[in-house]
Amino acid sequence: DGGITQSPKYLFRKEGQNVTLSCEQNLNHDAMYWYRQDPGQGLRLIYYSQIVNDFQKGDIAEGYSVSREKKESFPLTVTSAQKNPTAFYLCASSTPGEGSNQPQHFGDGTRLSIL
Amino acid sequence: AQSVTQPDIHITVSEGASLELRCNYSYGATPYLFWYVQSPGQGLQLLLKYFSGDTLVQGIKGFEAEFKRSQSSFNLRKPSVHWSDAAEYFCAVGLLIKAAGNKLTFGGGTRVLVKP
Numbered sequence: 001d002g003g004i005t006q007s008p009k010y011l012f013r014k015e016g017q018n019v020t021l022s023c024e025q026n027l028n029h030d031a032m033y034w035y036r037q038d039p040g041q042g043l044r045l046i047y048y049s050q051i052v053n054d055f056q057k058g059d060i061a062e063g064y065s066v067s068r069e070k071k072e073s074f075p076l077t078v079t080s081a082q083k084n085p086t087a088f089y090l091c092a093s094s095t096p097g098e099g100s101n102q103p104q105h106f107g108d109g110t111r112l113s114i115l
Numbered sequence: 116a117q118s119v120t121q122p123d124i125h126i127t128v129s130e131g132a133s134l135e136l137r138c139n140y141s142y143g144a145t146p147y148l149f150w151y152v153q154s155p156g157q158g159l160q161l162l163l164k165y166f167s168g169d170t171l172v173q174g175i176k177g178f179e180a181e182f183k184r185s186q187s188s189f190n191l192r193k194p195s196v197h198w199s200d201a202a203e204y205f206c207a208v209g210l211l212i213k214a215a216g217n218k219l220t221f222g223g224g225t226r227v228l229v230k231p
Contacts, residue, residue: 004158033219040124042205042221043159058218090158094217103149104219106158 002027004107006091011112013078013085021076021110023091030095032074033104036060037088046089049074078112086114117142117208121222128196129230136191136225138206147209147217148189150180152202153224159205165189176200201229 004025013019025032031050035043045058049068063082068074074093078085088111092104118141128134140146147166151159163174170182180191189206203226209217 006158035221040223042119042223043219044221045218048218092159102217103161103164104217106151106160108158109156111156 004091004093004105006089006107006110008110009108011110012115013112014115016080018077018079019112021078021089021091021112023074023076023107024072025074025091025093025105025107026072027093027095027105028071029093029105030071031093032068033092033094034058034064034066034074034076035090035092037090037109043090046076085112087112117146117210117220119206119208119220119222121204121206121225123225124223125226125228127228127230130198131195134191134193134196134200134227136204136206136227138189138191138222139187140189140206140208141187142208142210148180148182149207149209149219150174150178150189150191151205151207152176153205154202162191162204196227196229198229198231201227203227 007022033048034046037043044060046064047066049055065077088109090109091107094102094104120139149164150162153159162178163172165172165182172180178193203224205224206222207219
């Protein structure tokens with residue numbers, strides 16, 4: 001079955017450490033997205049990528065970095081510059097479709113906590 | 116910039132009762148509107164979407180939503196709630212990005228509790 005795989009499901013970060021969250025999709029989607037979810041705040045967009053080797057900042061990109069070397073993969077690095085990284089991180093993807101009105105499909109998320 | 120408001124943070128309903136979740140949006144053009152559902156510790160699942168045409172949209176799991184342009188609303192409804200509907204529900208508005216995909220803005224979510 002096609003879908004989006006996020007790993008690991010749980011991740012712990014030490015002070016000053018960078019950590020990388022994995023997101024892989026086999027839906028053949030061009031666009032991929034990273035969101036951060038905090039209680040009561042809905043989802044906020046961190047980064048998105050419309051095509052391989054290209055990506056744009058979302059609303060809360062500070063302290064995060066991404067790469068898009070392959071169509072299937074869009075890893076997110078939470079750097080030590082992100083002072084409040086504890087959150088639930090969701091990866092999504094979508095296909096352009098006609099008029100780019102296709103819905104986004106989501107992975108099951110990674111919960112990041114600080115040690 | 117677009118925004119989405121879900122006025123109710125929590126709603127408690129009895130099993131078998133009807134459910135309505137409110138969503139109001141602010142957007143300058145015709146919006147793409149979505150409702151997603153999230154079970155604890157899981158990702159989001161699409162319930163339904165509105166792009167154009169009939170303003171009453173049918174979705175999965177017996178849900179429907181009505182787009183009212185005059186009220187800038189896209190409320191989600193279900194006539195009879197099942198215990199398995201207990202979850203968090205998110206309304207989102209999509210902004211078209213050139214070439215690929217769309218950029219979603221989410222509401223803060225409404226958590227639904229179902230009483231036996």
